[in-house]
Amino acid sequence: GAVVSQHPSWVICKSGTSVKIECRSLDFQATTMFWYRQFPKQSLMLMATSNEGSKATYEQGVEKDKFLINHASLTLSTLTVTSAHPEDSSFYICSARQGAGELFFGEGSRLTVL
Amino acid sequence: AQRVTQPEKLLSVFKGAPVELKCNYSYSGSPELFWYVQYSRQRLQLLLRHISRESIKGFTADLNKGETSFHLKKPFAQEEDSAMYYCALWNSGGSNYKLTFGKGTLLTVNP
Numbered sequence: 001g002a003v004v005s006q007h008p009s010w011v012i013c014k015s016g017t018s019v020k021i022e023c024r025s026l027d028f029q030a031t032t033m034f035w036y037r038q039f040p041k042q043s044l045m046l047m048a049t050s051n052e053g054s055k056a057t058y059e060q061g062v063e064k065d066k067f068l069i070n071h072a073s074l075t076l077s078t079l080t081v082t083s084a085h086p087e088d089s090s091f092y093i094c095s096a097r098q099g100a101g102e103l104f105f106g107e108g109s110r111l112t113v114l
Numbered sequence: 115a116q117r118v119t120q121p122e123k124l125l126s127v128f129k130g131a132p133v134e135l136k137c138n139y140s141y142s143g144s145p146e147l148f149w150y151v152q153y154s155r156q157r158l159q160l161l162l163r164h165i166s167r168e169s170i171k172g173f174t175a176d177l178n179k180g181e182t183s184f185h186l187k188k189p190f191a192q193e194e195d196s197a198m199y200y201c202a203l204w205n206s207g208g209s210n211y212k213l214t215f216g217k218g219t220l221l222t223v224n225p
Contacts, residue, residue, distance in 0.1 A: 034212065043200065043217040044158075093158070095213075103213060105158040 002028045004096050006106035013084055014114055021079045021109045023094035029074035030096035035067075038091040038108070047092075050077050084113045116141045118203050120216035127191050128224050135186040135219045137175075137201030146204040147184040148213070149175055153197045161186075161199070171195070191223045 003026040013019050023033060032051050036044040048064075050056040050071035058064045066088075068080040077096075081088050093108045117140040127133050139145055149161040162170045164177040164184060175186045184201060201216040 032211065044215045046212055046214070049212055095158075102160060107157040 002026075002096075002098075002102075002104045004030075004094065004104045004106040006092075006094055006109045008109060009107060010110045010112070012112045012114065015085050016083055018080055018082045019084055019111060021081075021092055021094075021111070023077045023079070023096065023106050025075045025096045025098075025104070028096075028098045028101075030077070031074065031099055033071055033077040033094055033096045034103075035069060035077070035079050036093040036095070038093055040091075044093060047079075081111065084111070086113045089113045116203050116205050116214050118201050118214050118216035120199075120201055120219050122219045123217065124220050124222070126222045126224060129193055130190050133188050133191040133195070133221065133223075135199050135201075135221065137184045137186065137216060139182050139184060139201075139203050141182075141203055141205070143206075145177070145179075145184075146206065147175075147177060148202045148204065149173070149184075149186050150200045150202055150215075151197050152200070158200070191221075193223045193225055196221055196223045 005024045007022045034049050035047045038044045046059050047062045048056040048058045048069050050069050052071050052074050056069035071077040089112050091108050091110050094106045095103050097103045119138045147164045150158050151161045152158045173188045177184050198218050198220050200218045203214045205212050
């Protein structure tokens with residue numbers, strides 16, 4: 001199947017700093033990318049949907065100024081956690097699809113905010 | 115709003131036993147349902163979707179609109195089936211395309 005890659009796989013940062021996580025589709029053009037957050041032993045919660053070249057659509061309760069999502073190209077979307085705090089520590093997962101095709105998931109990025 | 119319910123957080127069976135992971139959904143439109151699997155330390159991957167009506171790794175799932183269910187079944191569980199299983203519902207209403215996940219069921223197949 002198609003490959004979606006996230007980087008970094010694990011990042012540790014100090015409280016108050018901003019962290020950027022990248023999501024790349026390696027062998028297909030991702031017209032739509034989704035960002036999820038997963039707490040330990042819990043399900044994936046959709047944060048936002050981004051379509052290439054347009055603003056992301058955020059789910060209710062997700063602060064768009066806190067979690068900045070950019071989908072500037074058909075192979076790259078970024079999630080920036082601004083002014084991170086310990087409660088932002090989580091596992092962030094992206095997924096991507098081309099048109100109405102199958103959804104492929106990245107391996108996830110673990111954020112630890114000290 | 116759409117909702118996916120997996121009532122069992124944990125399910126433990128012995129190798130060779132039948133297994134059924136339950137999934138119920140709530141959706142106003144025509145549902146498109148999936149089962150995803152996440153093996154230990156691996157990424158989430160698609161197991162099967164209801165529209166293809168296929169059997170993957172011996173697993174099947176039938177959409178029952180009357181009971182709003184999409185239970186995942188396998189007649190003879192194997193140890194390598196041990197993983198986290200998520201039922202998911204694709205919302206394609208209007209311009210809001212997204213996948214809603216259930217909370218997941220951790221399946222353990224004992225030798």
